Amino acid sequence: MYRHVPLDEPPLPELDCSTCPALSMSEWRVLTPAQVKQLSQAKEVRRYRRGDSMYRQGDPCKSVYCIHSGTVAIRRTDHHGNAVLLELKQAGDVMGYRACFSRTERHNTATASDEVIACALPGPAMFALINDNPMLGHAFLARLAHELARAHDAILTHTQLPVRARMARLLMRFVERRSLPRSSTEVQIHLPVSRHDLAELLAARPETIARTIAALERDGVATFSGRMATIANVSQLRDEMDCG
Amino acid sequence: MYRHVPLDEPPLPELDCSTCPALSMSEWRVLTPAQVKQLSQAKEVRRYRRGDSMYRQGDPCKSVYCIHSGTVAIRRTDHHGNAVLLELKQAGDVMGYRACFSRTERHNTATASDEVIACALPGPAMFALINDNPMLGHAFLARLAHELARAHDAILTHTQLPVRARMARLLMRFVERRSLPRSSTEVQIHLPVSRHDLAELLAARPETIARTIAALERDGVATFSGRMATIANVSQLRDEMDCG
DNA sequence: CGGGGGTTTGAGTCCGTTCAAAATACGTGG
DNA sequence: CCACGTATTTTGAACGGACTCAAACCCCCG
Numbered sequence A, B: 001m002y003r004h005v006p007l008d009e010p011p012l013p014e015l016d017c018s019t020c021p022a023l024s025m026s027e028w029r030v031l032t033p034a035q036v037k038q039l040s041q042a043k044e045v046r047r048y049r050r051g052d053s054m055y056r057q058g059d060p061c062k063s064v065y066c067i068h069s070g071t072v073a074i075r076r077t078d079h080h081g082n083a084v085l086l087e088l089k090q091a092g093d094v095m096g097y098r099a100c101f102s103r104t105e106r107h108n109t110a111t112a113s114d115e116v117i118a119c120a121l122p123g124p125a126m127f128a129l130i131n132d133n134p135m136l137g138h139a140f141l142a143r144l145a146h147e148l149a150r151a152h153d154a155i156l157t158h159t160q161l162p163v164r165a166r167m168a169r170l171l172m173r174f175v176e177r178r179s180l181p182r183s184s185t186e187v188q189i190h191l192p193v194s195r196h197d198l199a200e201l202l203a204a205r206p207e208t209i210a211r212t213i214a215a216l217e218r219d220g221v222a223t224f225s226g227r228m229a230t231i232a233n234v235s236q237l238r239d240e241m242d243c244g
Numbered sequence C: 001c002g003g004g005g006g007t008t009t010g011a012g013t014c015c016g017t018t019c020a021a022a023a024t025a026c027g028t029g030g
Numbered sequence D: 001c002c003a004c005g006t007a008t009t010t011t012g013a014a015c016g017g018a019c020t021c022a023a024a025c026c027c028c029c030g
Helices: A033-042 A097-102 A123-132 A134-160 A163-177 A195-201 A206-218 A234-240 B033-042 B097-102 B123-132 B134-160 B163-177 B195-201 B206-218 B234-240
Strands: A044-048 A053-055 A063-069 A072-077 A083-089 A109-112 A116-122 A187-190 A222-225 A228-231 B044-048 B053-055 B063-069 B072-077 B083-089 B109-112 B116-122 B187-190 B222-225 B228-231
Touching: A033 A116, A033 A123, A063 A123, A072 B134, A083 A134, A083 A195, A083 B134, A097 A123, A097 A134, A097 B134, A116 A123, A123 A134, A123 B134, A134 A163, A134 B072, A134 B083, A134 B097, A134 B123, A134 B134, A163 A187, A163 A206, A163 A228, A163 A234, A195 A206, A206 A222, B033 B116, B033 B123, B063 B123, B083 B134, B083 B195, B097 B123, B097 B134, B116 B123, B123 B134, B134 B163, B163 B187, B163 B206, B163 B228, B163 B234, B195 B206, B206 B222
Parallel strands: none
Antiparallel strands: A044 A116, A053 A109, A063 A116, A072 A083, A072 A109, A187 A228, A222 A228, B044 B116, B053 B109, B063 B116, B072 B083, B072 B109, B187 B228, B222 B228
16 A cells, blocks of 8 residues: 555656646646646656555545546545445546645545556645646636536436446446447447446445346346447437436 | 515615625635625625525526525436435525536526525626635635535445434534534434425435434434424434444 | 456345325415 | 415335345456
């Protein structure tokens, strides 16, 4: 845990934010070239291996992170061990800002879901950039507002829809993000996480996920093989999204 | 709906933000006296009657609101009619800013739960204040971050805890907000909403709420009479908050 | 070839729901 | 102030989706 410079790994690459492909997807895109250089100098590149946690509930908030590559799972756990996977962060996503803005300790845990390279930017450096460039503040206001809407959506879907419909919605999100079209109606997607994580994403048990997948195959909606899924008919999947 | 100046009502009071008791509880508390005057001139006082909606899902976002008195219910509804009561806003709360910051239409509906007097501040006026005073931007960043944490909490509790524990948590929130101590262990609270709204707050059915209340009384945790509730032993209620 | 973690299947249970009806509270007009 | 009609709340019985516990299965890797 917390290791980010294993001895037996190749040295971390030097990353320049101004040429980073993640820049245009992140909140930093509103910065001027000079401010990007400032960002680049203040940041620190880190590597995390599958299972490493970047921060944990209760930690003080020292930095925000910008993901260069890999997938990070953001989880909230209660003191009974029940966990919910709140979201998956990927390349170009900025994460870990919530605790900085509310000036509280971390309320959830960030875990590398596979090999992750991310840059850590100290909180004060971010606040300095916001003071220099009000557009960055607005970008974070918009981002937080968007996240809040998504969280409210999750409350609604998790409490009102059966697991099967929630699964359909999740699959549709993966389809929209990046799918390999195989024919006019058929698409193939790569599930970025294990069944266990799928369960935590949908606030259900792994057994229920297995059963739901089996039911989806039985009904000819999709076929699953490991982390590959082939949706037979996207519009049919869309119909599953409301009620089941 | 949308009516806020009924003909048969007394005229709206002239309200001056600088003397408003809600000021110190709202985000506007970071403003200078001159900026408060600016706020006061830009705002418009409105009155809503029980059941009136202040805005609805799908509306464009024109203003943010600052509640002077009364209770407002913020709801999210899906196109099947399933509704969740996301939160109750009361005197001193600012509301309706989420859609402004994300520059999207309203994602939920705000309904007056009883007689409400609130001030509407046009979105552009708020943005002007934020530009004049960066502390206001930070205050909203902190507020949004806090709301996001609360929403994530709700996801966890709604999916992991039984209704009875969720009810205990809600009652505790009311106790902490304002309770009338009757003895060392016994407190009395006023439930600000109907059973139906209680159900929507807990993401359950009214029938389940009635049964849960009956069970709580049977077990001697609390007694209920209309909108009055007497908690026999607060620490006993606290024990109910995790699992049931 | 033999672990071992992750995944799947099976059987039984429980919590909350649904549907329906009774009871209570509420507001209005007489 | 009481009677009435309506809305809200409560109770009852039956159903169902997801959970629990347990065992079998499978695939990857040593």
